[in-house]
Amino acid sequence: MHILLVSSALGNLSSTSQHLAIDGEDEKEQYFLKENLVLQGEVLDLSAFKLFQGLKGVTLHETDKLEHLSGADAKPDLIVFDAAMGMENISQHVQQKHMAKWVVLDVADIQQALHYLQLGASGILTQPSEAAISKCLQTIAEEQIYLDADFVQILALRQIKKMLLPFKHLTAREYDVFCLLAEGYSIQTIATLLSISPKTAFNCQAQLRKKLAVRTQQDIFAFAKKHGLVK
Numbered sequence: 044m045h046i047l048l049v050s051s052a053l054g055n056l057s058s059t060s061q062h063l064a065i066d067g068e069d070e071k072e073q074y075f076l077k078e079n080l081v082l083q084g085e086v087l088d089l090s091a092f093k094l095f096q097g098l099k100g101v102t103l104h105e106t107d108k109l110e111h112l113s114g115a116d117a118k119p120d121l122i123v124f125d126a127a128m129g130m131e132n133i134s135q136h137v138q139q140k141h142m143a144k145w146v147v148l149d150v151a152d153i154q155q156a157l158h159y160l161q162l163g164a165s166g167i168l169t170q171p172s173e174a175a176i177s178k179c180l181q182t183i184a185e186e187q188i189y190l191d192a193d194f195v196q197i198l199a200l201r202q203i204k205k206m207l208l209p210f211k212h213l214t215a216r217e218y219d220v221f222c223l224l225a226e227g228y229s230i231q232t233i234a235t236l237l238s239i240s241p242k243t244a245f246n247c248q249a250q251l252r253k254k255l256a257v258r259t260q261q262d263i264f265a266f267a268k269k270h271g272l273v274k
Contacts, residue, residue, distance in 0.1 A: 048123045049136070089108030121183060126150045130158060137162055144183060152226040152273075153201070154236060155171070156194055169194050193274070198272045210270075212254050220247040224260065 068200035122145040124133045137145060146166035150156045154166045166179045175191065182189040204210050205218045213221065216239070223233045234244040257263050267273045 049125065049128065085253045120144065121146065121180070123148060126155065130155055131160070134162060137164075138240070145182070146179060146189065150194075153194070153197060154226055154228070156190075158236075160188070165189065167191065167194060199274065203219060204270055204272060209255060213251055214247075216243075217247045217251045217254070220244055221251045221255070221263065222267065222272060224248065224251075224263050227260075227264075 124145065124147045126133070126147050126149045133147065144165040145163075146168065147156075147164060148168050148171045149158050150159070150167050150169050156169065159167060167182045168175055168179060168189075169191045170193065172260070179189040201222060205213070207216070210218055210221075216237070219237055220233055223236065228236070230244045230248060231241055234241040237244065252258065252263075255266060257266050264273065
């Protein structure tokens with residue numbers, strides 16, 4: 044399997060990305076991952092990529108735009124994005140390229156994961172490890188979507204908890220706002236994500252604070268964590 048990894052850790056963080064392709068053909072260049080990736084005199088942070096060192100045959104490819112790979116000889120079977128690139132950048136890439144299979148590593152929260160799934164992601168890794176990546180690749184090869192067990196558990200809990208006390212007193216919209224507040228999103232961002240006005244989001248926040256007797260952002264996070272809705 045030819046795998047393309049994309050991360051802001053490779054290249055200029057403000058404008059460019061570079062890419063590592065794992066193509067299963069040449070084991071000689073694996074050392075590039077461990078020792079020789081240096082840019083502008085600084086050793087790069089490749090923590091996300093070290094998880095792929097167990098895969099045989101690492102070849103280094105460099106480019107300043109993902110679009111440049113359209114003329115490459117070997118087309119990737121799977122593209123792996125580092126979530127540190129940002130939700131907006133990743134979304135633009137996948138919407139422009141209409142990629143068949145792609146996954147995102149180290150996703151920070153449920154909302155981001157759901158967003159990527161809606162865009163057509165083949166897998167979401169919230170806590171990537173060598174074992175998780177291996178299982179992810181196997182799952183995708185079997186034409187299935189890979190989701191971390193922790194992600195599935197929290198998502199299931201959110202669906203169940205909203206029908207139980209104390210959350211059953213909230214409206215569906217208030218519950219959505221509560222979950223996003225617990226993940227640290229601002230009212231403006233929540234309004235954008237839920238396609239509602241900032242005023243509606245603010246009113247939902249006021250109502251859920253009153254119904255759940257939570258006053259601060261810290262109270263909301265602690266309340267959500269107590270009920271298993273956030274990590």
